[in-house]
Amino acid sequence: MTFSADTRFHRQLFLFNGLLPAVLILIDGWRGKLGANPVEFVTRATGVLTLVFLILTLLVTPLRKIYGWNWLLKQRRLVGLYAFFYGCAHLLTYLAYDRDWQLVTVVGDVYKRPFIAIGMFSFLLMVPLAVTSTNAMIKKLGGPRWAQLHRLTYYVTIGGVLHYWIIVKSDVTYPFFFAVVLALLLGYRVVMSIKKARGAAPRAS
Amino acid sequence: MKDRSHIPSSEVTPEETFLNRRFFMKSAIWAGSTLATAGLYRTFSPRPEVKNTGAAIATVAEPSVQTALAADEKVNSFTDIAGYNNYYEFSTDKSEVAAKAKDFVTNPWSVQVGGLVQKPRNFDLADLLKFESVERTYRFRCVEGWSMVIPWVGFPLSKLLNQVEPLSAATHVAFETYYDIKQMPDSRYAGIDLPYVEGLRLDEAMHPLTLLATGLYGKTLPNQNGAPVRLVVPWKYGFKSIKSVVKITLMDREPPTTWSLANPGEYGFYSNVNPKVDHPRWSQAHERRIGEMGSRPTLMFNGYAEQVAHLYKGMDLSVDF
Helix, strand or coil: CCHHHCHHHHHHHHHHHHHHHHHHHHHHHHCCCCCCCHHHHHHHHHHHHHHHHHHHHHHHHHHHHHHCCHHHHHHHHHHHHHHHHHHHHHHHHHHHHHCCCCCHHHHHHHHHCHHHHHHHHHHHHHHHHHHCCCHHHHHHHCHHHHHHHHCHHHHHHHHHHHHHHHHCCCCCHHHHHHHHHHHHHHHHHHHHHHHHHHHHHHHHC | CCCCCCCCHHHCCCHHHHHHHHHHHHHHHHHHHHHHHHHHHHHHCCCCCCCCCCCECCCCCCCCCCCCCCCCCCCCCHHHHHHCCCECCCECCCCCHHHHCCCCCCCCCEEEEEECECCCEEEEHHHHHHCCCEEEEEEEECCCCEEEEEEEEEEEHHHHHHHHCECCCCCEEEEEECCCCCCCHHHHHCCCCCCCEEEEEHHHHHCCCCEEEEEECCEECCHHHCCCCEEECCCECHHHCCCCEEEEEEECCCCCCHHHHHCCCCCCCCCECCCCCCECCECCCEEEECCCCCCEECCHHHHCHHHHHHHHCCCCCCCCC
């Protein structure tokens, strides 16, 4: 069996590496090694991990088209679910430590702080994507409709990067890095769709 | 025509070798990806454990000048205080500053005191250490929403200002931090204009709580905490307490200050700790005390209202924030 056909191996590899940061955070937390402000660190780490996994899902299509790594497609759902997993962890950290479980205050917070509103909106957009990630749901929705729904990932990621950019006090190096990568990934899709439209036009006439 | 698809059996990899190679490849991918993921995590995770290597400073006892801390307020550990710093000249990552500021040269040092004064002069390190030092344990509230309790060592700024004799025209005091991009290469990512500048009204600067700190926990300041000399204004947000001071200038107008230059809508000249005036992007009503998991209500003037509220009588603190 060649590497690209060894789906079981890919699955194990992605499952393990996706979970590893969460395990390391838990171990560090248990040993009291999360620095002076553990809450701030966990909030930032889970937020950044959400963005990382979102970006990774968006990387799959270009890598397939450019390098022919079609085997990646079978792991994309797992990567996307990891984005949702870390997004949930990020939201829970906020609810537990920033809001002290005073869920009523979340409404006011969303209203008052635009970056919270953007973050919350992006998270809520991820919920239907996670719910419709099962094979049964894909079948039920039908391929094209499912694909259309899952293009929401673009907006989730844009929202995530914006959310990160706004909260930073002055050093935007990391959010800028994410913004550049995201721009490249979205730019690639724009270029491809233009090419496709041009290619299709002569045949249509 | 020769059949190119036919491979002689001598060239076929024996099954055992093939499986071994695959096992080796898989193991390498496992190890490589695990190391990469864990390594990436480690790069961004905090690395505390800071040793107090400062030289001891002798202090004298003094009658208390402040409201006592509440019974449940504990002094933060040295590792907390010296391992979690906002010092953008070195890094914007608070747990990175200690390592990045390790080799910062703070001796020789000179603080140039001038402007609207009778006797301008430079104070070198020895001059500063000649002032009678006291220990002051203050709350320290960062504008970001976290706080600590820090046992500073230093002397009231008023003692130094009295030596240079401010002119009657002087109304404000401007401060400037040392800046050298060669020693602070990461400052290019700071996103704020440097050198860092701060300012106080003269009556704030002369207030007995306002300290020029040369140490903490009984020893000279660690570089990351603003060695060799920094300002401490306990009733204002932490960024007012400018680090590694090289210049103090008496003026007849409000001096520019770094954070209000960077973002005038978010950071004002006064920046008094005030639970009722929120930062535009977050609430200031509560704070997270480093070392605690829950949050505490933020106190007006950081708990020093009794000592300083009179300075702001008649002012609208939501306008002069």
